[in-house]
Amino acid sequence: MSDTSISPAPSKWHLPELGFLGWMSVGILVFWAFVVIFAPWIAPYEESTILTEKSFDPGDGSAFMLLGSDYLGRDVLSRLIYGARVTLGLAFAATVLAFVLGVTLGFVAGILGGRTDDIMSRINDAFVSFPSIMLALILVSAFGSSLWLLVLTIGFIEATRVYRIARSLAQNIMVMDFVEVSRARGESLWWILKNDVLPSAFVPLSTDFGLRFTYSILLLSSLSFLGLGVQPPLSDWGSMVKENMAALNYVLFYGLKVALAPLLPAVCIFSVTLANNLLVDWNLSRSQKDISGELIA
Amino acid sequence: MSALLQINDLRVEGRRNTRSPYSPIVKGVSLEVNRGEVLALIGESGAGKSTIAVSSMGYAKPGCRFSGGEVIFDGISVLDMTLEQKRVVRGARISYVAQSAAASFNASLRLDDQITEVSMVHGVGTKAEAETRMVDLARRMQLPDPENIIRKYPHQVSGGQLQRLMAVMAMNAQPDLLVLDEPTTALDVTTQVEVLAAFKDAIRDSGAAAIYVTHDLAVVAQVADRIHVLLGGETVEEGPTEQILHDPQEDYTRKLMAAVRPPPKRTGEGAGSREATDDTVIDVAAIDAGYGKRIGGGVVVQVLHDVSVDIPRGSAVGVIGESGCGKSTLARVISGLLPAASGEILLDGSALPSDVKDRTREQLRRVQIVMQMPDVSFNPLKTIGQALERPLEFYLDMPADKRRERVAELLKMVDLPAEFANRRPQALSGGQKQRVNLARALAAEPEVILCDEVTSALDTVVGAQIIELLKRLQDDLGVTFVFISHDLSTVASFADRVVVLYAGRVAEQGPTAQILSPPYHPYTSLLLHSVPEMRVGWLEEIRETETAQLAAASVVEIGATGCPFHKRCPMAIPGTCDVKDPPIRPLPNGHRIACHREVAELY
Numbered sequence: 001m002s003d004t005s006i007s008p009a010p011s012k013w014h015l016p017e018l019g020f021l022g023w024m025s026v027g028i029l030v031f032w033a034f035v036v037i038f039a040p041w042i043a044p045y046e047e048s049t050i051l052t053e054k055s056f057d058p059g060d061g062s063a064f065m066l067l068g069s070d071y072l073g074r075d076v077l078s079r080l081i082y083g084a085r086v087t088l089g090l091a092f093a094a095t096v097l098a099f100v101l102g103v104t105l106g107f108v109a110g111i112l113g114g115r116t117d118d119i120m121s122r123i124n125d126a127f128v129s130f131p132s133i134m135l136a137l138i139l140v141s142a143f144g145s146s147l148w149l150l151v152l153t154i155g156f157i158e159a160t161r162v163y164r165i166a167r168s169l170a171q172n173i174m175v176m177d178f179v180e181v182s183r184a185r186g187e188s189l190w191w192i193l194k195n196d197v198l199p200s201a202f203v204p205l206s207t208d209f210g211l212r213f214t215y216s217i218l219l220l221s222s223l224s225f226l227g228l229g230v231q232p233p234l235s236d237w238g239s240m241v242k243e244n245m246a247a248l249n250y251v252l253f254y255g256l257k258v259a260l261a262p263l264l265p266a267v268c269i270f271s272v273t274l275a276n277n278l279l280v281d282w283n284l285s286r287s288q289k290d291i292s293g294e295l296i297a
Numbered sequence: 298m299s300a301l302l303q304i305n306d307l308r309v310e311g312r313r314n315t316r317s318p319y320s321p322i323v324k325g326v327s328l329e330v331n332r333g334e335v336l337a338l339i340g341e342s343g344a345g346k347s348t349i350a351v352s353s354m355g356y357a358k359p360g361c362r363f364s365g366g367e368v369i370f371d372g373i374s375v376l377d378m379t380l381e382q383k384r385v386v387r388g389a390r391i392s393y394v395a396q397s398a399a400a401s402f403n404a405s406l407r408l409d410d411q412i413t414e415v416s417m418v419h420g421v422g423t424k425a426e427a428e429t430r431m432v433d434l435a436r437r438m439q440l441p442d443p444e445n446i447i448r449k450y451p452h453q454v455s456g457g458q459l460q461r462l463m464a465v466m467a468m469n470a471q472p473d474l475l476v477l478d479e480p481t482t483a484l485d486v487t488t489q490v491e492v493l494a495a496f497k498d499a500i501r502d503s504g505a506a507a508i509y510v511t512h513d514l515a516v517v518a519q520v521a522d523r524i525h526v527l528l529g530g531e532t533v534e535e536g537p538t539e540q541i542l543h544d545p546q547e548d549y550t551r552k553l554m555a556a557v558r559p560p561p562k563r564t565g566e567g568a569g570s571r572e573a574t575d576d577t578v579i580d581v582a583a584i585d586a587g588y589g590k591r592i593g594g595g596v597v598v599q600v601l602h603d604v605s606v607d608i609p610r611g612s613a614v615g616v617i618g619e620s621g622c623g624k625s626t627l628a629r630v631i632s633g634l635l636p637a638a639s640g641e642i643l644l645d646g647s648a649l650p651s652d653v654k655d656r657t658r659e660q661l662r663r664v665q666i667v668m669q670m671p672d673v674s675f676n677p678l679k680t681i682g683q684a685l686e687r688p689l690e691f692y693l694d695m696p697a698d699k700r701r702e703r704v705a706e707l708l709k710m711v712d713l714p715a716e717f718a719n720r721r722p723q724a725l726s727g728g729q730k731q732r733v734n735l736a737r738a739l740a741a742e743p744e745v746i747l748c749d750e751v752t753s754a755l756d757t758v759v760g761a762q763i764i765e766l767l768k769r770l771q772d773d774l775g776v777t778f779v780f781i782s783h784d785l786s787t788v789a790s791f792a793d794r795v796v797v798l799y800a801g802r803v804a805e806q807g808p809t810a811q812i813l814s815p816p817y818h819p820y821t822s823l824l825l826h827s828v829p830e831m832r833v834g835w836l837e838e839i840r841e842t843e844t845a846q847l848a849a850a851s852v853v854e855i856g857a858t859g860c861p862f863h864k865r866c867p868m869a870i871p872g873t874c875d876v877k878d879p880p881i882r883p884l885p886n887g888h889r890i891a892c893h894r895e896v897a898e899l900y
Binding site: 017176177178180181183184185186187195196199200 | 316632633634653656658661665666668669670673674675676677678679687688691692737741
């Protein structure tokens with residue numbers, strides 16, 4: 001009887017088909033992860049050591065100050081490397097916080113529904129209706145901008161966005177038949193959350209994590225650029241752009257190389273966000289392919 | 298004269314994703330369709346029916362490609378056409394009616410704009426001409442109030458009407474060939490009769506040819522001139538309808554015919570082999586239920602009204618009715634997923650809390666539910682073994698090693714190999730999943746299993762196998778089944794007792810044999826008459842009857858005053874049926890009919 005035939009066993013794990021852009025993105029992210037972890041060993045100098053009295057010294061082309069100095073005569077390369085640590089580290093911490101907060105509350109609202117959901121979601125809507133940079137400015141000017149407060153601020157703002165996604169995911173999964181089966185069995189909400197909802201929500205949430213990480217980097221950099229983010233002498237990419245903007249006026253005197261001081265941090269931000277977005281796109285298209293693949297049979 | 302459409306040795310292959318190799322779907326099929334002729338393609342899912350049908354338009358679904366053979370439409374090779382050339386043919390000369398009309402219309406455009414668009418795009422006459430044709434076709438499709446119904450939006454008309462409007466859209470540009478892909482499968486029996494008849498008339502009147510894809514032989518018998526039987530992408534046999542129905546040459550065709558349950562005989566011979574006992578396991582007493590809580594009690598949309606049903610221990614109780622009658626709601630109320638607004642459910646004489654959250658684990662264990670859609674009733678991330686082990690752990694506190702043994706036993710009970718425990722649900726076919734679904738319910742060692750349309754999503758042959766399995770399980774284990782279905786033949790072949798629901802009320806209930814024989818509730822009578830019979834000419838006979846003509850007029854409405862069926866009832870008493878709730882007329886063996894007419898009038 002055809003009904004009891006065994007279909008072929010699922011194929012083994014193999015390298016994902018990323019394509020050139022995908023592998024390049026992975027390469028960029030691995031590179032930055034390496035830089036973040038080993039910053040003190042890679043960086044030639046301390047980030048806040050003043051090495052020369054000249055602002056925007058383009059260097060002499062030797063290994064000493066490879067990328068020149070910044071407006072206070074500090075080594076641009078070292079500051080970029082330490083800046084990666086601060087920018088990516090803070091953004092990552094903020095994204096994790098946003099997910100812990102947003103997913104927990106979103107799932108609670110989505111699963112309980114009714115009055116609880118109404119109250120939680122309307123409060124959340126109130127926060128979402130502020131442009132995120134404005135909300136961040138309000139919070140930072142009210143509470144100050146230590147590194148911890150920056151993580152809390154950005155984490156909170158992004159959590160309001162994550163909340164909406166988590167809530168609608170939970171709502172959609174809760175009405176699936178297999179959840180009904182679990183409910184009819186008498187399983188506790190906690191069991192259903194852990195076994196049915198969270199695993200099914202994992203792929204869309206991981207995609208959003210990538211996007212959210214990008215947004216966090218941009219928000220943090222914007223705050224730093226406005227002078228409300230990471231405070232000197234710590235370096236981060238956003239504040240490096242701001243501090244060294246004046247270098248663009250020196251291009252005529254010192255040559256194009258001095259423009260690296262403000263431009264390179266911007267390029268770094270660009271490279272991480274681009275790589276991240278490419279991977280998110282790939283993840284999305286892969287899940288869509290699986291769906292259409294099902295139809296063929 | 299050569300055929301309108303000629304397909305020679307067609308081969309199509311497909312693949313799941315870009316990594317996997319192509320495998321054949323259609324393996325060399327040849328057929329032809331002449332002008333004015335309806336050819337039916339019949340077979341189980343995966344037989345390649347739809348793939349062949351859409352190949353007539355030179356179309357291959359995503360992931361599929363043509364690998365051989367030729368498709369010749371009116372002397373032109375379709376497969377050799379460029380996309381530009383195909384566009385000219387599609388819609389104008391060959392048009393397609395999909396299975397789900399609801400998903401095929403744009404929800405935000407008016408029906409008339411969508412229907413005439415095809416003619417406009419292809420430049421078939423003026424807009425005014427297209428509109429005249431549209432109204433004319435709508436009238437021929439027996440749509441009520443054709444001038445106005447086409448001015449509506451898709452959500453404002455019923456499913457059966459939408460399916461007919463879909464056909465109006467397909468025929469508006471006056472195509473030479475219609476491709477109908479399971480156009481009545483998603484409809485209720487009563488609606489199906491009307492839609493089938495409308496299709497048949499319209500095809501005959503327009504002189505177009507048609508390819509009719511279906512898995513339902515009884516439907517085919519009504520509309521097709523010739524039948525082409527397919528299995529696994531290959532032709533089994535082809536012949537005139539009469540010959541395939543009465544003198545099939547191949548074993549497979551005979552098997553297909555055997556899987557079609559004969560329509561319930563109206564002589565009083567039901568399944569009802571088990572004697573009715575007084576031992577009631579579940580007593581549903583005066584349940585009201587619905588959706589949306591209203592502050593201060595009550596519901597916003599009431600679905601079930603005063604439903605009382607006895608379920609005798611060890612019996613199979615069938616619940617039947619059209620969609621929207623509250624069948625699934627009843628199952629959800631009994632299982633506690635939807636707490637009743639009022640009324641009681643008694644399990645072995647003691648009241649069962651109405652909300653699943655308030656029930657004890659033991660109470661939960663004794664009543665299990667099996668869901669309708671096998672594809673979505675499993676967590677896709679868990680293996681079959683994990684899905685089956687959970688109830689063993691949850692209800693029976695079984696240690697891990699014993700659970701694995703038991704899973705193998707359970708799989709064996711539903712005729713599946715023990716290796717399936719390591720598979721994920723995606724690797725199983727629909728029928729296999731539905732077996733595992735049953736095994737999961739059996740794992741709890743329940744007394745009652747609620748089966749909600751468990752065969753509806755399956756092919757006829759596979760569905761018949763599931764029914765056989767249910768019968769065997771009942772004989773072996775003595776479990777009580779509540780079997781919900783819209784298919785009267787299936788219910789009649791399996792159930793000892795039948796409950797007929799209409800618009801959330803019990804119209805009639807009693808032993809199967811008595812339900813299938815007079816006296817009937819007028820609604821039961823309509824249902825019985827709507828089950829297609831597998832013979833040519835049945836459709837014409839049935840449409841002559843007054844019952845069918847009235848039934849077509851309306852859809853199920855919930856919450857009306859009086860008897861909810863009065864608008865469709867040929868025996869309705871004006872001034873009584875539309876005002877007062879019908880009295881319940883008791884007959885022997887717990888047979889009860891809710892009707893204003895005297896029992897003697899219901900023969």
